Amino acid sequence: MRRMKPLDLLLSDCVAGYRLTPEEASMLFKVKGSEVFQVARAADEKRHLLAGDPITFVRNQNINCTNICSNQCGFCGFARQQGENGAYMLSAGELSAQARLATERHVTEICTVSGLHPAFMLDSYLDNYKVIKAAAPHIHLHASNPMEVAYAARKSMCSTHEVLTAFKEAGVETICGTAAEILSDPIRAIICPGKISTNEWIRIIREAHSLGMKSTATIMYGHCESEEDRAEHLSILRTIQDETHGFTEFVPLSFVHQKTAIYKNGTARPGATGREDMLMLAVSRLFLDNFRNIQVSWVKYGMKMAQIGLIAGANDLGGTLYEESISREAGAVSGSYMDPSEMEYIATDLGRTLKERRTDYTLI
16 A cells, blocks of 8 residues: 655645545545645635636525335435325426526526336426426526436336436426436445445446536535445545536535434435534535536535535535425534525625526626
């Protein structure tokens, strides 16, 4: 094994342009005490070099078309079985009403991710997207993820390439980089055995990028993965970005544990600590040298920890959301909407400016 550089030298080299190895990233995830602040400080310098000082956000609205899901992922508190108390599927009229509400709120992005409804086929997704685009034709549609693409392909007996092409023709402009969780099949077998494999997630993301559909990139951490798993996940994302340049941002998602099966049965620990949250943002900034944008999710982190993340490598606060069911059903308590005035408050407190952006990070 190669001898590791001293921490201060490794960090200064990284800020200057040295590309971290997965082994070095794994080591950085393990630092404790005052060294955590050294890593965060270096990440903040790197953020300044790559993304500048503005803190960005998008005025967006979530629409979860259904919570009925044929998968039962152990980290999810959102999904319901058909007929179960609280299960729902929005009608075309309800979808249209929510999309019209988005136009009244002057949002620039509608984001949809839903459960894998047993009755859904490719046409089900297309019908939903067409309803949304008819009601809100000028709003960017950020929709579905590789799991939903694979599901639609399987249910309709077609290729994922055909699904993505049809999504694009129906008005989907970018896709969600969720369903990644941890890109390690042994961990996926524990937390989401019904989901697509690591290789299939990678293949579908590359396929989307090849069609000109950019995507976000995510990680869901703080359950039963190791620091090495996190580093390998980042390495996979960096390699894809080298090849496609198709990721708009990286969004670490801190595991919300309270109401999830893998926490209740003792498989997962009670989420990431504050040290781990800070290091996830910081190490990601240092390692993902080909990502301009790192988002800190105020839904997952809470307002105060999100502000800390903005001086530990992050440059984006995410969206207004208006509706947020997935994290809340798992036990998150940060709410479903953040007013831009609150974002302005924490940005000003850091001595930085808040700027509204579109999905592609062009500024408004």
